[in-house]
Amino acid sequence: MHDKTLAELARGLAAGDFSSRELTTSLLERIKRLDPVLNSFITVTDEQALKEADAADALRHKGEAGILSGLPLAYKDIFCTEGVRTSAGSKMLDNFIAPYNATVVEKLKHAGTVSLGKTNMDEFAMGSSNENSWYGPVKNPWNPTLVPGGSSGGSAAAVAAGFVPAALGTDTGGSIRQPAAFCGITGLKPTYGRVSRYGMIAYASSLDQAGPMARTAEDCAMLMNAMAGHDTRDSTSVSRNVPDYTQGLDKPLNGLKIGLPVEYFGEGLAPEVETAVREAVRVYESLGAQVIEVSLPHTSMAIPAYYVIAPAEASSNLSRYDGVRFGHRCDDPADLEDLYKRTRAEGFGDEVKRRILIGTHTLSEGFFDAYYRKAQQVRRLIRQDFLDAFARVDVLMGPAAPTTAFELGAKADPVQMYLQDIYTIAINLAGIPGISVPAGLVDNRPVGLQILGPHFGEAHLLNVAHVYQQATDWHQRRPEIKE
Amino acid sequence: MQWEVVIGLEVHVQLSTCSKIFSGASTAFGAEPNTQACGIDLGLPGTLPVLNENAVAMAVRFGLAINAEIPEYSVFERKNYFYPDLPKGYQTSQMAHPVVGRGEVDITLGDGTVKTVRIHHAHMEEDAGKSLHEDYSGMTGIDLNRAGTPLLEIVSEPDMHSAEEASAYIRAIHAIVTYLGISDGNMAEGSMRCDVNVSLRPKGQEKLGTRAEIKNVNSFRFVERAIAFEIERQREILEDGGVVIQETRLYNPDLDETRSMRTKEEANDYRYFPCPDLLPLMLDEAYIEHQRSLLPELPSEKRQRFVESLGLSTYDADVLTGSRALAEYFEAVQQHCSDAKLAANWVQGDLLGRLNRDGLDITESPVSAEQLGGLLVRLVDDTINGKGAKQVFADLWERKVETADEIIDARGLKQVTDTGAIESLCDQVIADNPVQVTQYREASEDKRGKMIGFFVGQVMKASRGTANPPQVNAMLKEKLDALL
DSSP: OTTOOHHHHHHHHHHTSSOHHHHHHHHHHHHHHHHHHHOOEEEEOHHHHHHHHHHHHHHHHTTOOOTTTTOEEEEETTBOBTTBBOOTTOGGGTTOBOSSOOHHHHHHHHTTOEEEEEEOOSGGGOOSSSOOOTTOOOOBTTBTTBOOOSSSHHHHHHHHTTSOSEEEEEESSSTTHHHHHHHTOEEEEOOTTTBOOTTBOOSSTTTOEEEEEESSHHHHHHHHHHHBSOOTTOTTSOOOOOOOTTTTTTOOOTTOEEEEEGGGGSTTOOHHHHHHHHHHHHHHHHTTOEEEEEOOTTGGGHHHHHHHHHHHHHHHHGGGOSSSSSSOOOSSOSSHHHHHHHHHHHHSOHHHHHHHHHHHHHTSTTTTIIIIIHHHHHHHHHHHHHHHHHTTOSEEEEESSSSSOOBTTSOOSHHHHHGGGTTTHHHHHHTOOEEEEEEEEETTEEEEEEEEOSTTOHHHHHHHHHHHHHHOOGGGOOOOOOO | OOEEEEEEEEEEEEOOOSBOSSSSOBOOTTOSTTSSOOHHHHTOTTOOOOOOHHHHHHHHHHHHHTTOOOOSEEOEEEEEOOOTTOTTSEEEEEOSSOSBOSEEEEEEOTTSOEEEEEEEEEEEEEOOOEEEOSSSTTSOEEEOSSTTOEEEEEEEOSOBOSHHHHHHHHHHHHHHHHHHTSOOOOTTTTSEEEEEEEEEEETTOOSOOOOEEEEEEOSHHHHHHHHHHHHHHHHHHHHTTOOOOOEEEEEETTTTEEEEEEEGGGOOOOOOEEOTTSOOEEOOHHHHHHHHHTOOOOHHHHHHHHHHTTOOOHHHHHHHTSSHHHHHHHHHHHHHHSOHHHHHHHIIIIIHHHHHHTTOOGGGOSSOHHHHHHHHHHHHTTSSOHHHHHHHHHHHHTTSOSSHHHHHHHTTOOOBOOHHHHHHHHHHHHHHOHHHHHHHHHSOHHHHHHHHHHHHHHHHHHTTTOBOHHHHHHHHHHHHHHTO
């Protein structure tokens, strides 16, 4: 059962081939057996999962089951889940049991899904390899010496390993798409404002967005139907009609105009990744698409702008972790300053501290104009690049990451790590949606094709991805995990 | 050297919304600690703010009341600093784009002069919680009930030059916000707090001197005293050839002095930046006009009407418009008895006197406006005289009776206006006091005026206070002058 897609499992449950309890039990056993190798979960909620599975089965018995009823999934440990530890991958929140559910958790729960637990992640979603977790690194299911990508590395690995058919991730600069690429799954970052951020622990509020990670575009569409929509508790969520994302997935791609940004095929791109991506584009051509070259002239400024804006917001968002009301508190503080200093020194990891320092600096008096204001100006230019491109083409395509998954410990230099997000970061700055779909295997390492669309173009992106997945089988490849 | 005092004020007004500025928790005062703080107020991970529309409406109405420009858009920013009663590690406030732009407030000084104080801007922000340093055996308690309470910070230009002006300004702000109903203005409960900026400069110099900021002064009286102290402190420093350092000071009412809290060098860098969780606040013309239509009559308008239509003195008008409740009380009394001056005298004299004596607010008055009006009606129609009215008022105050009319009859206070009855009393008094009559006859004209008071007193006494004094006076004068 662990190889099936969400859609297949939904059909199986509906047909009575198996119950949600059977499915859940089987996956929990697989997690118990294999996750010690991968470390993709921080918390597995067996008991709660079985209860939810039973409730879903009961509902189905009464004929009241919905499409997602009884389907297991997992949440990145950044989504608040009532009564369950929500750590954000940090020692700081190791003892934090959220007293409420995030809006997306509430919605998916309401839809009848069964949560198997909380997945590992880079601390406070800061990282591109999942090596920055207080709970230890996650290993790539394709090869445990490789990273799964980050920051939603646990969710990506859990789906790739067949622990869950789908999981939720968050993406601030590539944190859904890059790990999806590294683990050979499908991951969608929706338009900023499409999915509520309420209850999602903030890293960089103007960039954070939750999204589905699953085997197929169709599965992502099923989840988006439940996740998307306006939330009165999130002022930045957009009040706009939510389409049925599962409708129109098969629409033929004749005449689809694909733009290839020249900047996404330049220096730094691994040749084997470029080959795979260009091959994917040829598949689209064979499906009737037209390909033209476009330019996103401000691409090179995306990483610098991001590393001003995101740390600035983070430095403020993470100020609440002060040892006063919740989370880690140092032992025997001598005074208030000591409480703050030691609590935060002990509770945060190096990368989080680095970004807090950067953000505090760039917002400081005398530096604000040179950094923060300038970065916001660049952000507008980057957004305009995309708007200009989408005036000419329907979607943009390119690699999700410059390389395939790398070895654990290979990127000790933070700047080398930051360059991992070179093709994903601008998308968050522009607020547009992007999806990564499996498009090849090089030395048993998955390659991700990234497809980008205009604001609120998720339905079309899913259609474009789905048709590709009907024509290819990369998304059906499964890693073999040794105990 | 002659020094000129320059004062600017930042007044924090707590807006009287039912719920907080960014959460649904109640803002009611006086609850058990931390019972009115929800996850958003606690800064729980993942929570997000949602702006309270009512708070915006109140801020806009304040802006309209002071003829300020209301910008089309304003922005919430984060003011970052660490403090245990600041749950998120930042205060959501406004900086570069406040909700209320430049405006003006008129203040009336003791001598009746009216002066205009310019308002630089007013911005919305959330209040912090409270640190409780007592009763926790060496630990500090944190109460977050107040955290997230909506505040409007009203920032004046440095247009005031004395403690009296500053005090008049605060009273004017107090009157405006209470008239608008956007704050209860209760300073004791912290609904209004002031930061006072004071500096001195040689008279005639244009450049401002170095200022000291006195934080969190929370009563009209303390504002005056803190400023008075601060002026003297700075004057002494300057006259000794020293320099005032820019710093934040705290006023201690027990010692009646200000004390340094932190200098400019120790000041926080608040690292303001636009709050990414809140969209810019956009206000269109229709919205602003709608808020304008909701404005009540404002103190300055009321004052002018009291003078022009009711014929009150500017002093009376000023006192009576001091708060919306007082003005409304006065107007109700005035409408009842149709005599504005009489109503003004009674409200300012007997009523406010007693209220002050008992430490009561006008809203807590034991005598309602209807009751006082009913009493004054009887004065106007000569049913009772002034002395009787005071007795009735005392009974009303002690809640012995419901209406003036009940007690007038019961106490036999009805004024005797029957000429025959008064005449016989006058004749009796003249007959009973031959010595005084002789003295009267022998006195000079101007002395007689005073001496007649004796006879009036006797007649009033004989009538047990029910005679009409002017009537008695006239009759006695006629009778005594006939004896000359």
